[in-house]
Amino acid sequence: MTVVITGGTGFTGTFLLRSMLARDPGEVVVLSRDEPGRAHGRLLRALDALAAPSAVRQAARRQVTAVQADITRPGLGLPADRFAALAASMTELWHCAADTTLNADPASLRRVNLGGTQNVLALAEAAPPGARVRHLSTAFVAGRRREGLILEDELDDSAGFENDYERSKYDAEVAVRDWSSRTGRPVLVLRPSLMVHDRPAPAGVPDHQIGSLVSLLARMRAVHRRPGREPLTVRLPGRPDARLNMVQVGWAAEAMLEASARIAGRPAGAVTTLHVVHPQDTPAEKLWRLAAENVPEFRLTLGPAPADPNFLERFAATYFQPFLPFAWHRRSYDRARLVSALPSGHRPGPLSFDFLFAVLDSPRIERPHPASAERRPSR
Ligand SMILES: NC(=O)c1ccc[n+]([C@@H]2O[C@H](COP(=O)([O-])OP(=O)(O)OC[C@H]3O[C@@H](n4cnc5c(N)ncnc54)[C@H](OP(=O)(O)O)[C@@H]3O)[C@@H](O)[C@H]2O)c1
Structure with missing residues (x-):
């Protein structure tokens, strides 16, 4: 089993990895723009800062490999044989990498968040058909809809967007839906709200x-x-x-992994979308x-x-x-499908x-x- 994760060195990615490694996922490949030794070092420092249990830190040393890759480049910038070998070994993909700067240059947001998603989907398409695909979107794809209840299935740009980050994440979700309907491969789309934690992050x-x-x-x-x-x-x-809506990132990471594991055993819908949000x-x-x-x-x-x-x-x-x-x-967010995908009582x-x-x-x-x-x- 090989889990490939983009954005594993980021804020959400390190919480996801902490929870993932506690569940013994097998081999994990983290794709980062950074040189592999440095990317792995960043990850280990982040896990230390989260006070990850020593078994998790050991697993991070033993089971996690960093690979230098750039999601904005075709083939992720990897040599063709490396790309093919990575795809062939992949049993699960978590696409978390993104440019998360709300007011970044629109072209750059589009390149990373839409183009990057399309390049990562090409990796998924080259993987064996049973490989699971998990795409991190955001509850903020609801854009400028300021009132009412946003449903988990909804993907609607008619109200416009508050910023170009939201638009680029919306476009990425559209690309995921198109890809799934073209390839017939299911995708789990996870839409967290604003994730927060209660410990100041050390420098770096x-x-x-x-x-x-x-x-x-x-x-x-x-x-x-x-x-x-x-x-x-x-x-x-x-x-x-x-x-x-703000949600504790530690809980959100657990909920995403839990929902991912439980949904995997069910008959596949094309795209399942969950609002990973706080009930209040x-x-x-x-x-x-x-x-x-x-x-x-x-x-x-x-x-x-x-x-x-x-x-x-x-x-x-x-x-x-x-x-x-x-x-x-x-506005608030419907989370009925999230709740049905989690064990009862699994709430933040x-x-x-x-x-x-x-x-x-x-x-x-x-x-x-x-x-x-x-x-x-x-x-
Ligand atoms: N933070 C939130 O509250 C929140 C809320 C809702 C949804 N989300 C979504 O959750 C995901 C993670 O967000 P985050 O806040 O954790 O992100 P983050 O801390 O800003 O980290 C971004 C990650 O993306 C990677 N990355 C960026 N450009 C890349 C490229 N060209 N090639 C390869 N990797 C690249 C970075 O890796 P390297 O620097 O190692 O290359 C880094 O690990 C995103 O999809 C975001 O839209 C976040």
Whole structure:
């Protein structure tokens, strides 16, 4: 058995590998743009940072091989015989690699996320017919649909997209569906929402997306320090009752592997799509309260865009730009099919204040007084 994983060195990939290696998957090949020794080293450091059990770390040394490959190149940039041998040995493919920068150049997003997916599907097509294909998409392919319930089967671009990342992931899902119907091979498409974890990642270890928001808050704070003075109100455009689906990445990785194993034993549908999301959306207001704990100099509010923005509001409008549209979202995601694919009771823990505090807490935010680091929000 050989599992091939793209993006195994990334944020989600390392959590997936941690869970996968605990299940003894056989040989695992990680495709990375990096030189193999360095890619393997990055992976081992990430597993150390996740405090992976020693059996998992040993398995990572023994069973994981890194192969230098670029998904944007035809044949993944591998010599033809290497590509053919990799495909022939492959029993399972996890395609996790992507450019996840929300505001990256559209052509580059398309090249990596759509073109890369097509090149990875060519590897799957060259594999034995029974090889399982798992494609990591995102709940955000729902794009600019800001209200209502998004069904797991839905794939609809009529509302448009909040950014070019979403569009490129939508296009990749369309390509996966086309490929499956052309080749008759089933695919499991997994759509996580925003995955988070409660430990700051050490330097060089991949971090969650929300880490860049936390860094931006720290920059805002550096721009405007007001020690001992009243908090400054920063009015961000959005609705006060906005909500966002966030899910613990450790649980999401377990759920994806569990669903993958259970679905494998069923009669194959063409494409099965699962929303790997938390059963409860997180109110933006809860996040703001926690951010206020971490950055007491600011009072963040959501409402109409201010007509007379102060300089911090202008700063936020520029640097928070990729994240701001989500402050208008109130949609939620159907997860009935995910639930039916999991053992009963397999659900993530609540996103408690303590958990979310740890998500937003970070060494990136330098605290003004040691005492404020001790405070926890009241419930
Ligand atoms: N993070 C989230 O909250 C979230 C939510 C929903 C869906 N997703 C989806 O989950 C997947 C993983 O996301 P992530 O946040 O974990 O990603 P990430 O941390 O940004 O990692 C991206 C990975 O993609 C690989 N990669 C990028 N370009 C490549 C190329 N040209 N050739 C080969 N590998 C390439 C990188 O490997 P090297 O640097 O080693 O080459 C890296 O391992 C993506 O499909 C993303 O759309 C993520």
